[in-house]
Amino acid sequence: MTSVFSGRPSAAAGVRWTSAALLVALGAGTVRARRRLRALPALPPTPACSAGVPRAAGWRLLTARGVEADPATFLAACAYADREGLRVLDLLPGDLAAERVLGLLRLVDPARYRDDRLGEGRGAGCAVLVSEEVLARAGIDGEVGAGAGSPGPDRAELLALIRRLKEYAADATGLAVAPALSGGRPAPDADTGPVRVAELRAQGLPPGALAAAQLAGLALLATVAGRQGRWGAAAAGLYWLQPYLALGGPRGPLRPADLARATAARPVRSLGAALRTAAHAARPRTPTAADRARVAAYRADLAGGTDRFLEPRRPDCPWCGSRRLTVRVRVPDLLQGKPGRFTLEQCGACAHVFQNPRLTPEGLEFYYRDFYDGRGGEGAGTVFGRLGASYRARAEMLRPYGGAPASWLDVGTGHGHFCNAARAVWPQTRFDGLDMGEGVREAERRGWVESGFQGQFPEFAEKLAGRYEVVSMYHYLEHTRDPLAELDAAAEVLAPGGLVAIELPDPQSRMARLLGSAWLPWFQPQHQHLIPAPNLREALADRGFTVLAEEHGPAHQGNDFFGAVALTATHLAPDPDRPWGPPATPRRRAAAAAVRAAALPCFAGAAVLDAVRTAAARRSDGGNAYRMLARKVGP
Template sequence: MARTADIAERRPHYARLLAEGTGRFFQPPRTTCPWCTSDRLRHRLRSRDHVQNKPGGFALDECRACGHIFQNPRLTSEGLDFYYGDFYDGLGGETTAKMFAGRGSTKRFRHSARALRAHASPRRWLDVGTSHGHFCATAKEELRDTEFDGLDMGESVELAAKEGRIAAAYRGQLTELAQALAGRYDTVSMFHYLEHTLMPRGELAAARTVLRPGGHLLIEVPNPESPLGRLFRGRWMPWFQPQHLHFVPIGNLCRELERIGFTVVSAHRSGNQHIPVDLACATWFWAARAMPKEDAPWLARRPGRVAVAVRWAVALAALPLVLVAYGLDLLLAPVVRRTSLSNAYRVIARRGPDHASERRGN
């Protein structure tokens, strides 16, 4: 009943936002690649919002010169606010927090912390895009002498600090806060963050500013070169439209890091950063096409009893298929993690000294 009341309270707000349609949420389409500026673009796929079921259609284009994949046309700032609304905070905040606190996420977080520990023992670590801070809480168990801080746009980062999962909370954008945090951290992590950003190159430069010389940057992002992305097309969970704006191939990312003064010490498509959900999510997204929409504040009105009954019937019929698909995800995960099928990759890079530091050392 509380959720129903929350939805009803938010419905007029969304009605005002959608009164003129979704067209204003998009920028004009690009004709050149945002990574290499080539005009050799091709359409990759179309998708919709499979998770929240907010209205609108989204396209991904691929650069034939460098392989970069990006949302085109891209969302405006207003569009990003609309599609992020009630996901990490608000109506969907509790569900998202539970997802990150789940057993699968915790296990993956441990592996990520151990991957960095193989190269360094940081004293201060900043997790960018930390959300509710669950990575930091888990990593602290692996690195007990490390102090973890978090940075994010939403109110979740402040809640993470209040609940003790991080020592300090920074609310805002890394590119805007970097100078204030310059040289403060031994490690910066970006777990499935870079693909959400408007300018990935700017985020990498900001991370370098925040790091001390010799500090490490740990990045995990979707692997756009995974064959599963072509197999499942718009129903491949890592495409995650409309939130994911950029998909950087691992080679492009490593070359950019080297260009701005990092040394790549580890770069792997295969590994335990793979998230075993591809089959299960694709199956659910397929079944959801036959379901009436679940009540949400962006719908003009609350679904009627018949629609609710049909949704439950289809969901119950699809549940065994989804469970079988998830079982296959888990069964195949050890094999997938050793191959290019992995849906994510991990890069660890060490920040080089500033030129001024180099001169002082000569």
């Protein structure tokens, strides 16, 4: 309806779009859950093993407290895992609670779960069958959850264990319904805030943010139900009936025992669970001995100030030697909020951007600490695990320039995420990794790389000379102290005709100018050099390489606006529990929570802008990063 006074649509007509959007979202979620439910396999009866009695040797069944599996279920699970080539199998009880089923189906698509080499391990937290070989490689006690007098892990511990185990069986982990397995009677504290928060954290999910989102969603549903007539009532009703619509109908192997109760009481139970989760998530964690030791170490490091972590400023460009230097950006540590301020200068002759003064080796150790490993290791692993499409695109870039390479060295491999994903593209290739951190050893134990070399690349160049057909450096050169020496090492390690693949942030990106110090790829203080593409092409030619391909749009990372919001929010409200900061106080915690809550709509808007920006970058072949592929043709 249009107002005769203003000529604009009335508010009542406009807000119905909110109800329509909610109906579409809830309907799509319900259909998706039902589709995923149908994709869940079920264990066959035990006699299905053609060889008679299934083999149980070499397997361990880990169960949560209160969950008991009968021998027939164990043998059926062993037979199924053997037949499917699985090394880890999470078992879903046939009577698993409805909201647990819905929560699991939101996180994982059973049809794609096994083939997603970087996907996080997910399960019901009730029972998991694991090969003893995987348990040994993962360094997990083979008797956990079993043995006389052992209470076994609780659900949160088992959920965390499943995440870890999938890392050691990246393409050999599955889910299956065990119809005869019962989830047991809920413990008295099963629905309390502490238990819910522990289970969410065990799955790598942020309890506070999820509770806030759930409360906001419930408030929105209540508003549209009260103010938008039939459309609003339909949206609220769809949410209310969602458990039955998604999980009810024809009786299958998964039959939630509480489906009727969960559907009838859903709004009240959801509200109560969200309030309890939010209340407990806001409480400070009790510091552990490791936390106290970390705080003491940082205080000792900071007692002498941060100036000692910086070298004297150099007057010339490390790339071309020009003395025409100007300040590009000055910025504090927006990544972790550690003390210090850093300057990036740009050369007027070659446009090279570099940290000046740069960090000393001791400074690098201080600012890298607890980012990729230690306190920040889990978060970094989650981020890297979501870049599967980018990893596969990097590997696919080589297809037009030869067959499957026999040997590939990934320099700056971290925990080996790229190598793990690239195996799906080049299954016959031997992937090795090199990195300064301990993560490369973990990558070797997981089987994500065949051999892991820990140390500086130039130090290994002579030992590895001529060994590899491909050397990759994806977002690595910008972290190094001397990128030209790293290119020299790549030329030495490659066999004649070998390929070097490089990906870097592009300091000539338009977004670098638009966002200023909030542009994520500045990544201070970790990034030492930001190299324009013409400079890299010239350096490769000087070392006997011919550039075969250069990509800008496909290399774009869609995080410009989201990253700017994240860096700004971190700067305004740093983590109150960071061990290098002042002691946390209730006032600091409240301020941090308020900033994070206010940032939520900004994150949503940034995600939309990044989607538009990414589409434009793909079409225009211009983005915030570039890839280059070159062949070694001369000495």
